[in-house]
Amino acid sequence: xxxxxxxxxxxxxxxxxxxxxxxxxxxxxxxxxxxxxxxxxxxxxxxxxxxxxxxxxxxxxxxxxxxxxxxxxxxxxxxxxxxxxxxxxxxxxxxxxxxxxxxxxxxxxxxxxxxxx
Amino acid sequence: xxxxxxxxxxxxxxxxxxxxxxxxxxxxxxxxxxxxxxxxxxxxxxxxxxxxxxxxxxxxxxxxxxxxxxxxxxxxxxxxxxxxxxxxxxxxxxxxxxxxxxxxxxxxxxxxxxx
Numbered sequence: 001x002x003x004x005x006x007x008x009x010x011x012x013x014x015x016x017x018x019x020x021x022x023x024x025x026x027x028x029x030x031x032x033x034x035x036x037x038x039x040x041x042x043x044x045x046x047x048x049x050x051x052x053x054x055x056x057x058x059x060x061x062x063x064x065x066x067x068x069x070x071x072x073x074x075x076x077x078x079x080x081x082x083x084x085x086x087x088x089x090x091x092x093x094x095x096x097x098x099x100x101x102x103x104x105x106x107x108x109x110x111x112x113x114x115x116x117x
Numbered sequence: 118x119x120x121x122x123x124x125x126x127x128x129x130x131x132x133x134x135x136x137x138x139x140x141x142x143x144x145x146x147x148x149x150x151x152x153x154x155x156x157x158x159x160x161x162x163x164x165x166x167x168x169x170x171x172x173x174x175x176x177x178x179x180x181x182x183x184x185x186x187x188x189x190x191x192x193x194x195x196x197x198x199x200x201x202x203x204x205x206x207x208x209x210x211x212x213x214x215x216x217x218x219x220x221x222x223x224x225x226x227x228x229x230x231x232x
Contacts, residue, residue: 033218043206045223052218095219102188104150104176105221107160 002025004096004108012114013082020067021077021111023092029053033095034075035105036066040088048090051075082115089113119143121224123209129230130199138194138227142211149192150212150221151184155205163207166192215221 005024013019025034036048051059051066059066067076079086089112093105122141130136142149151163162176166186177183181199186192196203207226210221 035218035220037223042225043228044225045208045210047220047222050218050220093160104162104165104173105152105160106162109159 003106004094006111008111008116010112011108012116013079015084015115015117016081018078018080020093021079021090021092021113022074023076023108024072024074025030025092025094026073027094027096028117029096031097034068035081035092035093035095036064036075036077037093038086038088039091039110042103045091049077079113084115084117087113087115121209121211121222123207123224123227125183126225127226127228127230129232131232132201133198135195136199138196138207138209138229140192140194140209140224142190142192142209143222146211146213146222147189148212148219148221149186150210151192151194152208152210153205154208154226158205160208163194196229197230201231204229204231221229 003026007022032053034051038046038048049059049061049064049066049067058068063080065078089110091110092108095105096104097103124139145160147168147203151158154160164184165173181197184194206226208223208226210223212219
């Protein structure tokens with residue numbers, strides 16, 4: 001069964017508008033972490049934002065925020081005030097188990113975001 | 118400080134040859150991971166090293182794949198008798214493995230092409 005599902009292969013947004021990238025996950029662990037990474041055409045994976053399963057507040061990092069709905073097992077990424085440089089592939093990933101377990105990340109298929117001028 | 122570095126950035130090889138891919142983690146990071154990114158399979162975990170513990174090799178796709186980490190720092194991923202399906206981008210990541218969120222930071226990757 002797919003552990004991380006990103007249902008939007010491609011998304012388009014106008015510059016300066018907000019966009020939401022969807023991510024749902026499946027785990028039986030009580031302790032887990034959710035990450036979003038950005039991969040521009042250059043190929044490097046850039047860490048954007050993290051949400052722990054016990055965090056009560058949604059994570060925010062600058063223009064990035066994570067809409068965490070634990071009961072629905074969703075962790076959508078919201079990018080506010082989109083910029084042309086935001087055009088990239090975005091991956092949602094999950095680490096199962098306690099934070100100190102150092103376990104692998106399981107990635108979704110990714111969403112290709114294009115920001116139009 | 119320097120991020121994760123990987124070499125070579127690109128590698129073209131012939132089917133049946135062996136290749137070695139190198140990863141230099143962020144200084145002080147104790148955990149090191151290898152992932153593979155290919156068109157058909159997405160991003161998949163290969164192997165994980167943590168200190169002196171036995172590595173988690175559960176993601177290696179076949180016994181042609183092996184990896185080692187010397188002195189708790191640099192890691193080498195070796196693919197023997199390469200096949201065309203090994204063509205992919207091989208990504209290395211490292212993490213501090215202490216405290217939340219134990220974020221994995223990735224290198225630029227090595228693009229492997231097997232002819």
